[in-house]
Amino acid sequence: MAVKYEQSFKDRAVRMVLDRLNDDDAETRSAVIREVAPRLGVARETLRRWVNQALVDEGKRPGVSTEESAEIRRLKRENAELRRANEILKTASAFFAAELDRPRAR
Structure with a gap:
């Protein structure tokens, strides 16, 4: 260790x-x-x-300085988080678009 x-x-x-x-x-x-x-x-x-x-x-x-390295790590984490949020939003928008396209019973 x-x-x-x-x-x-x-x-x-x-x-x-x-x-x-x-x-x-x-x-x-x-x-x-x-x-x-x-x-x-x-x-x-x-x-x-x-x-x-x-x-x-x-x-x-x-x-690469220590500060730059820390900033790169922070930005990579932020980028990964934004990508996950973007995927969730894409999935949600596809779900709601499908709901809007469905015929409704009257």
Whole structure:
């Protein structure tokens, strides 16, 4: 099962990596991540993804920001809901149109 980390923990972990990269004797990003991840008890790949997403969010790397991703998810949910509502309205209008076409007993 996936572990959920607090956003503040993620932010501190990313800050540790980025601060270490800004040092004069900085190694490569992957070397810093290999060094920091075990100290924090986080998988290297997880920390790498957090760092990459932080760089995207800061505009230092191309990609979809966290805010844009959340907006896309929200719009997809809204779109699915509107499609369901549209199908219900189509079914209802077909039902009522059939009722209007039926001859009535007098």
